[in-house]
Amino acid sequence: MNEARKEIIQVLVVLTGIIFAVKLFFVQVVDNKYAQLADSNALLREVEYPVRGLIYDRHGDLIVHNSPEYDLYVVVKDTRPFDSARFCDIFDITPAQLRQAFRELKARKEYKPFKPTLFLKQLSNYDFAKIQDRLDELPGFFIQARTTRSYNTPSLANALGYVSEISKEQLDRDSLKLYRQGDYIGQSGIEQFYEAQLRGTRGVRFKLRNAKGIVQGAFNNGKFDTLSRPGLDLTTGIDLKLQQYTELLMKGKAGSAVAIEPATGEILALVSGPSYDPGLLTGKAFSSNFKLVSADTNKPLFNRALMAQYRPGSIFKIAQAMTALQEGVITPDTRVRCDRSIIACHGSHTNEDLRGAISNSCNPYFHQVFRRMIQKGKTNDPFTDSHLGLEEWNKHIWSFGFGKKLGVDLPNEKEGLIPTPRYYDRAYRSAAWKFSNIYSLAIGEGENLVVPLQMANFAATIANRGFYYTPHIVKAIGKDGKSLPQYQQRHYTTIDSAFFNVAVDAMQEVVESGTASYRAKLQDIVVCGKTGTVQNEPPLKDHAVFICFAPRDNPKIAIAVYVEDAGFGGRAAASIASLMVEKYLLGETKRPFIEQYVLAGKFE
Amino acid sequence: MRRDEVSGLDWVTILIYLAMVVLGWFNIYAVVYDEAAGRDIWDLSLNSGRQLVFIGASFVIIMVIVIMDLRFYEAFAYVGYGLIVLLLLLVPVIGKEVGGNKAWLGIGSFGVQPSEFAKFITALAVAKYIATVGFKMDNLRNQAVLFLIIGVPMALTLLQKDTGTALVFTSLILVFYREGMSPFLIIVGASAAAIFVLTLLVPNEIYLYAGIGVIWALIILLGKKKVGRIVLVTVGAIMISGVIASVDYVITDVLKPHQQNRIKALINPDADPLGYGWNVTQSKIAIGSGGFWGKGFLEGTQTKFDFVPEQSTDFIFCTIGEEHGWVGTLLVVSLFVALLLRIVYLAERQKNRFTRAYAYGVLAIFFFHFAINIGMTIGLFPVIGIPLPFFSYGGSSLWGFTVLLFILLKLDSHRGEVLQRI
Incomplete structure (x- = not known):
């Protein structure tokens, strides 16, 4: 009788091995959901915004240029509880504005707790210097530099048009997925007409990060990274x-x-x-x-x-x-x-x-x-x-x-x-x-x-x-x-x-x-x-x-x-x-x- | 050490052992590998370097085991059992706390876990008791003593809040089964566990009660209608219903919150992937991202960058899965299946009952670790913190498993000799 038990035990062992092998086959080979999840875990996409093209008059006088601007982004998953009064002090906003920022954050179409999401727009140059030192206190928050338009003359507004954050409708129409929430786009004038020429190409750097979100270095030695290419400058016939x-x-x-x-x-x-x-x-x-x-x-x-x-x-x-x-x-x-x-x-x-x-x-x-x-x-x-x-x-x-x-x-x-x-x-x-x-x-x-x-x-x-x-x-x-x-x-x-x-x-x-x-x-x-x-x-x-x-x-x-x-x-x-x-x-x-x-x- | 003592060892087992230890060592290096730091596999400040020291020490231990007189082990069984029980009693008093478990005894800068050694000593004690003249498995008194032998260290490790190790002792019931105990107990236990899990999976218990009612009615209607049988089936149905009713009570009132979460994570890890499902989710992501061939040695991102917790120890299997893919995990699973089948083979060729009982004890312990550890990393079992033998980082566990295995090989190498009872 007990001899049969030996076989039962052998079957038990082999069966366990087979169950594992099959389950592993499904998890590792059949289902590629995990590979994607692994990438979103460990891969950090750092976007480098291109410089928008400049606009000159017919004699080469500069009309429109760019000046640096800093946006505050947040990865909600990585944040820790913080003192909101101190936060308001650092960023020079009122508690009401902070609450508003959180409400807007959650309302964003692409909001995900583990993705970088725009939190505060356009911190001025002065703010940035002040904030940079104190950002360590706020894990999960980081600053993204980009540029905003500056004008050398109060003239030509109707021809130049203006640039502003892309609207929800524009994002929906963007079938090529060239833009993301928070991006800027020409809304009228030549800024709109020559958007394709002016915008340039975004650069992306893929970085590896650990579970705490701390960057560990370039992914694949930067093989998939692209440099941002600045937009084309426009010379107008305007005198x-x-x-x-x-x-x-x-x-x-x-x-x-x-x-x-x-x-x-x-x-x-x-x-x-x-x-x-x-x-x-x-x-x-x-x-x-x-x-x-x-x-x-x-x-x-x-x-x-x-x-x-x-x-x-x-x-x-x-x-x-x-x-x-x-x-x-x-x-x-x-x-x-x-x-x-x-x-x-x-x-x-x-x-x-x-x-x-x-x-x-x-x-x-x-x-x-x-x-x-x-x-x-x-x-x-x-x-x-x-x-x-x-x-x-x-x-x-x-x-x-x-x-x-x-x-x-x-x-x-x-x-x-x-x-x-x-x-x-x-x-x-x-x-x-x-x-x-x-x-x-x-x-x-x-x-x-x-x-x-x-x-x-x-x-x-x-x-x-x-x-x-x-x-x-x-x-x-x-x-x-x-x-x-x-x-x-x-x-x-x-x-x-x-x-x-x-x-x-x-x-x-x-x-x-x-x-x-x-x-x-x-x-x-x-x-x-x-x-x-x-x-x-x-x-x-x-x-x-x-x-x-x-x-x-x-x-x-x-x-x-x-x-x-x-x-x-x-x-x-x-x-x-x-x-x-x-x-x-x-x-x-x-x-x-x-x-x-x-x-x-x-x-x- | 005489030459024939070494050559009498089962070399198939030794080769599997060596393969596992070496693979395990490389994997531990892969976990701690940091390109920027530029430290190599030998660096003693890394887990990989320390593991090499532990492996070296294992070889010394093996030599000692082989040199030792054959009769020592059977003679030592009860004495050792007494000592380990004493140590386990002392741990809560003088031990240090590591990771929420007070299971460590500090010796200088190194810590050892007495519970790791309690495993092989308990297996020896069980074997010795089974080999006692006049022992009969169907004798209730004898059964009670056996359960006492595994029950005491189990209770003591539970006191240290080390649930994983405590559960390992239950695996020795497999030895009882092989030595003739009625499978009834195992079937009842397994059924209770199955019903327990089923209760968690089914959203409303009403369905379960209804199902039991249907089965109960079918058995009575289709079978012979004898009073005794009807009573038996009815009692059985009531008992099963009792298990179901107790599940909720056990889950909410007996289990600690982190244990409840581990069971919840097993059922639906996606419910809270960043909360209690984190371990299982991250573990599956790491293994699943390996694909067929894996990302390559030292190329894993999930395990290297701390997404998987306890990755050197309990979740070491993730590193294999991520870096070596299905090929790697299949190799490791195959190695374990080969080792286990080899142990069954060794056990069955023994002429004396002590060695055979001990061999099945070894089998039971390895099988439990293998099944539970890998099962938990791929989400088939709840997260129970026990190591994967020979792969997980740690001196105590490596030494414990090495001793466990090599005592068997030592005993096996003398299987031809007629043992003199002491």
């Missing part, structure tokens, strides 16, 4: 002096001033008024300042240069003239009687040719011109005829960059509006509309909407005698780099180049003897311009608009200025634009009285 001067001129006014180098499409100045100091939206005070800036009823965050859709007014007459010449419905010598019975006019002219009509901004002339384009008499039905005429007219107008997004390297650009036949079909709920319903378009009123950037681009197109480069802020990405490829190709209008000479002559006359002759005329530079006075709701004054380029031959700068509620375009807008021309081409104004007139801002 910082011109930008600052224009902002000074636009101070206290609502509107926009945009200057473009016609030969390249580079934006020399992009001003939206009212604006804000970009230095407000950075660093520790970001959230409180952002509340103030975004709640401001003047809407300083609203970039009027590309988001404000205005009726263009009389500057649009140039486009009408070019289109009519191309369509062959007029010649430069075509004269139209200034019949003010349908549409009002100004000045004492009576029977002008095209040049005179532009220079005096004759409304009846362009009413007649527009009629000839829209009602060509191709059919007997005036409705169908207008339909066809408007379609042809659309094509030409679009080729100037109106009615569509130009594609500037800034987010949130608006397309404006150039009404199409379909637009009126919908507006009138039928095809029952004809020229007499839409004639306001003739003089840039009616449904036409144009953003200031398109006006400046229009001025550049005339300066180039028929083509434009898409306006863009950034002229070079990285060291010795180029602009993006879409900014290196010409866009031709549908108008023959020769017709533009008529416009150029007329615009020269506008400045020399026409509607802008007093305030836009310069002694040594031939300026070509066109005024516009856009109707406003009384008792508000009309909007003032002026486009120009200079010098007449081989133009260096094309400008559009739009000042809301400033009355006649020949006053506010023409003054500002001509001062910008002087500033850019001569470095200073020789007409202090005009500068005074603009700064005073009364425009009587």
Whole structure:
């Protein structure tokens, strides 16, 4: 009987061995959960934040740079109970802020007790020095260095945009997992548009740590570590002096001033008024300042240069003239009687040719011109005829960059509006509309909407005698780099180049003897311009608009200025634009009285 | 030492022993290895260096065991038993406390654990008693004495709060079984333990009671309907229900909080991986991260960086699992299975009852350590602090196991001689 017991014992031993071998096989070979857990145990991912690219103006003057900033992170698992009063003392916060920080910590999407999580943001440089010595008292807390944006000038806020912590929605949309909670991302302006170029690449160092979280050295001798690569620097086409001067001129006014180098499409100045100091939206005070800036009823965050859709007014007459010449419905010598019975006019002219009509901004002339384009008499039905005429007219107008997004390297650009036949079909709920319903378009009123950037681009197109480069802020990405490829190709209008000479002559006359002759005329530079006075709701004054380029031959700068509620375009807008021309081409104004007139801002 | 005394030793066992001791030594070095410190395996300030000293001392001990007269061991059994009981009584008075257990006697800078030596002495005493002329296993008085022999050192180690070592003595019941004791007691004990664990695993005890009711009804309905049988089955069912009812009481009122946690961790280590499940979780992570081939000697991160507690001693198996993978753990498990089967073989070739009983005592003790230690590191048993023989760091345990094994080899080498009763 007892012999059998020997076998039972042998079976027991072997069975135990087999059970262990099988269980071990499952734990070690089949289930790789443990290997991952081991990595999260012992591997510490130390992130090295890259330096964000710098932003320069066209002469190499630094506009945006970085300054160091320190965030406090915590690994909750590694913390020990601490004296909260002392904690508040070290970090210079109130007990309420500490409680708030803990609440926010737990609410974070990726919060895990064993992962480093952002605890306090943006300790200032001074704080950091103080804290560094005393951090030993607080196991589980550590400081992560990174950089924040700093601005050398209070200018250019709307073009630059700002950088702030990535939002929950942005994190969710980040399918490539490039960002993590607490990371910074460009939120508007070129900071947003060139985010991919500016952000650089994060570096990661894998370190081994023991159960107390103390680092024991590099993992695999740093084989998997990557260095952080700084973002690319951007050189803008902005002329910082011109930008600052224009902002000074636009101070206290609502509107926009945009200057473009016609030969390249580079934006020399992009001003939206009212604006804000970009230095407000950075660093520790970001959230409180952002509340103030975004709640401001003047809407300083609203970039009027590309988001404000205005009726263009009389500057649009140039486009009408070019289109009519191309369509062959007029010649430069075509004269139209200034019949003010349908549409009002100004000045004492009576029977002008095209040049005179532009220079005096004759409304009846362009009413007649527009009629000839829209009602060509191709059919007997005036409705169908207008339909066809408007379609042809659309094509030409679009080729100037109106009615569509130009594609500037800034987010949130608006397309404006150039009404199409379909637009009126919908507006009138039928095809029952004809020229007499839409004639306001003739003089840039009616449904036409144009953003200031398109006006400046229009001025550049005339300066180039028929083509434009898409306006863009950034002229070079990285060291010795180029602009993006879409900014290196010409866009031709549908108008023959020769017709533009008529416009150029007329615009020269506008400045020399026409509607802008007093305030836009310069002694040594031939300026070509066109005024516009856009109707406003009384008792508000009309909007003032002026486009120009200079010098007449081989133009260096094309400008559009739009000042809301400033009355006649020949006053506010023409003054500002001509001062910008002087500033850019001569470095200073020789007409202090005009500068005074603009700064005073009364425009009587 | 005569030549034939050495050559008579069982070399298969010795080879397994040497393999285990050497592997164990390397593993202890792997635990304490610190690249930055640059200290080598021989450094006496490291556990690995000290373990080498202990191994060297083991060889001296082996020589002494082999030289010693054969009859000494049987003669020494009761005397030694008396001495060790005395020492165990003294430990709570003059001992020093290490890791919550007051089980150490300090001798200079070294400490020894009398309980490690109590294991082989108790095995000798049990063997000697079984070998007594006129001993009958089914004699109740004889059984009572046997349980007394293992019960006294068990009680004394329990007093030192060393639950692990105390439980080791119960393994000697295997010897009783092999020598003819009815398996009834073992079956009852094992069933009680199984029901105990089952109660912990099943969320509501109602299911268990219901299950017992169903089984009880089935046995009565399907079997012969004799009064005696019905009474027996009913009594059995009531007793099992009693065990279930007592589980809650034992868990909450008898066991200490850390012991309750160890049992809870066994059932669901993920419930609180940073709290009471820490040991088991970290141990499984370390072993599991080794994969098939392991991370390589000295490449382990989990054991080296202190994620696993008690990694030199009770959790040494984790280092093997992490650095040498399934291949390594399979080797170690195989070595133990080979050693145990070899001991069974040795036991069964004995002609005298003392040696055979002692051999089964050796088997029982090794088997218990092997099963419980590895079982706990992979989450099959609750955490019970007992070492893995020949692998865990420590002089007392190494020497204790060495003496245990080599007394058997010494006795075995003289199996051909007719023992004269003293």
